[in-house]
Amino acid sequence: MPRLRSLLPALLLGAGLSLLPLQASFAAASAGSDPMYQADAPRAYSMVADLLIARPLLIAGTALGAAVFVVTLPFSALGGNVEEAGDALVIEPGREAFVRCLGCASGYQR
Template structure:
């Protein structure tokens, strides 16, 4: 079999299998907040093994980019916006978000 076709088949099967839990997930209580308060196990595992390391790497790279761009952002007067976008938002998503949740930050009533 052609290597390109093999790779295409593997990618198609992977994405197909990854989408199955999304379609199969049911919310027995009917409460839309149920999925946010208690994410399923596969979401927690994917978050722990894939998303968190990528977000931590994005925070480190964003910090480096922020430091390199600091002289230009000082001249432009948008240091706060650059820091928020490059460092705070990825850091907040990596360290403040609950495991498996899609929204960052603590819930405050």
């Protein structure tokens, strides 16, 4: 009997893990398996994670990038790449923080 108690959970776990690909194919079929549908309609958990985790980090990254941009501005001006430095340090994080839709992967195309 004790051997059955230790074997039964292992068998149930193995059966559950072996059914994961089948469950994924059913989920893809029910969602229409259209990547644009999933990009246009993000799930609630991705919106919550975006709101509570990603947006504050992106806003902090934008502020930090602005500070780094101001400090390195003389060197960027001497090198002639002020626009590139501004885009990389301030514009791109700011665009991701404030323009991107809630829960979406990216808000713009290059």
